[in-house]
Amino acid sequence: MSDTITIQIPTPLRPQAGDNATVDVTGSTVGEALGALTQQFPELGGRLFKEGGNEVNRFINFYVNDEDIRFLENLDTPLKGGDELSIVPAIAGG
Amino acid sequence: MLLPGFGEEGQQKLRESTAFIVGCGALGTVIANMLARAGVGHLIIADRDFIEVTNLQRQVLFDEGDVADGIPKAEAAKRKIARINSQVKVTAIVDDINHTNIERLITCEDGSKADIIVDGVDNFETRFVVNDVAVKHGIPYIYGGAVGTVGMTYAILPHAAPGTDDANQPSWERAGRATPCIRCIFEQAPPPGMNPTCDTAGVIGPVVSIIANYQVAETLKVLTGNLDAVNPAMVHVDLWQNHLKQFKVARAYDAGECVCCKKREFEFLDGKFGSSTTTLCGRNAVQLTQKSADGDRLDFEAIADRLRPHGTVKVNPFMLRADIHDNGEPYELTLFKDGRAIVKGTKEATTAKNIYAKYVGG
Ligand SMILES: [Zn+2]
DSSP: OTTEEEEEOOGGGGGGGTTOSEEEEEOSBHHHHHHHHHHHSHHHHHHHBOTTSSSBOTTEEEEETTEEGGGTTGGGOBOOTTOEEEEEEOOOOO | OOOTTOHHHHHHHHHTOEEEEEOOSHHHHHHHHHHHHHTOSEEEEEOOOBOOGGGTTTOTTOOHHHHHHTOBHHHHHHHHHHHHOTTSEEEEEOSOOOTTTHHHHTBOTTSOBOSEEEEOOSSHHHHHHHHHHHHHHTOOEEEEEEEBTEEEEEEEOBOOOTTOOGGGSOHHHHTTOOBOOHHHHOSSOOOTTSSOOTTTTOBOHHHHHHHHHHHHHHHHHHHTTOGGGSOOSEEEEETTTTEEEEEBOTHHHHHSOOTTTTTOOOTTTTTSSEEEEEEETTTTEEEEEEEOSSOOOOOHHHHHHHHGGGSOEEEOSSEEEEEEEETTEEEEEEEETTSOEEEESOSOHHHHHHHHHHHTOO
């Protein structure tokens, strides 16, 4: 499908995403793609967004391909088919 | 070593360098091993923990003899390095690294500061203290983290305070190679218990080695002055998904309003955030109190699931209680919804913080 966005789910959030490492959705912006993701997996919403649901948690970063959405247009960042949206939490272990 | 931009001159620079390795577990042992073999003249190795048999799968400097001897990791690393490269001076620090002691510990006998800080830490609270000290004193800092099959690394060449004149800028600022700091990228630490830790979820040796060696490569570039070769991207690997990515982070400094490297407020080094500990008299227990920007809400169920393989776990809406065995000693860990914790079975703040970082994380 040409309009498919692939979302990379990080390991700690996979239990809330049906144990999937990637989830394909459609959406023309990052906000729409994450909306489609959390509609499919409602438990993810509480992990990704702050209470209220309009702002993403600041210990998780979102990258469209290799660019941070904070320096694009945040949740309004446009997406096109084939784009990869990575959800990247800080990794604490060592 | 016969490499472009290295040579005898580079080797000499390594001999004259001091690297501060914070944390000597999975990442730290690989880092210490490689930096010692590369001939970095002075290694300061800090770790608060002892070696357990379950560490040996990934902590390459240690062996069964060290477990049997019950020696602390930093000291065991020092002994091992003396046999690997006797020309390397090692300072072993068996202590918790925190805002009260880090500035003293990164200072060498002659009053100079370590030339680089390499991250083998297992928690974000310590990382943010390290990041603060790196930015405040203009010391390169090589972040690394690994858990499960996933790892991440990023080399920080901290910006000088805005308005610093050219003569006082570090070489990387003048060369246009300064980078965002870790708080430009992750403004906040993950809340306690949000993510699995190496002790609850495990970590595979290869991802540790890959990330740690990446950190070592960046360290060698920085110490030999090959700043153009330092990777400006944040590297992310998932060995099980066969997924390697480099995320562009360079714009985080200019576009962001970083509290640390732009506003020069060192919240963690000043002790404004982070945990504080209180020994509970007569109870053989230590209380840890988290201070964070947002009120944390702990996800008891997620934490309980990760702790069950390690002992009995009881959960009610107000608290979680787990019996854990660590290094052969029994501890009772009690967590409250606000992130407060009581670790019973020790009077030592360092031990309590270690148990918390290993089994709850944050
Ligand atoms: Zn910063």
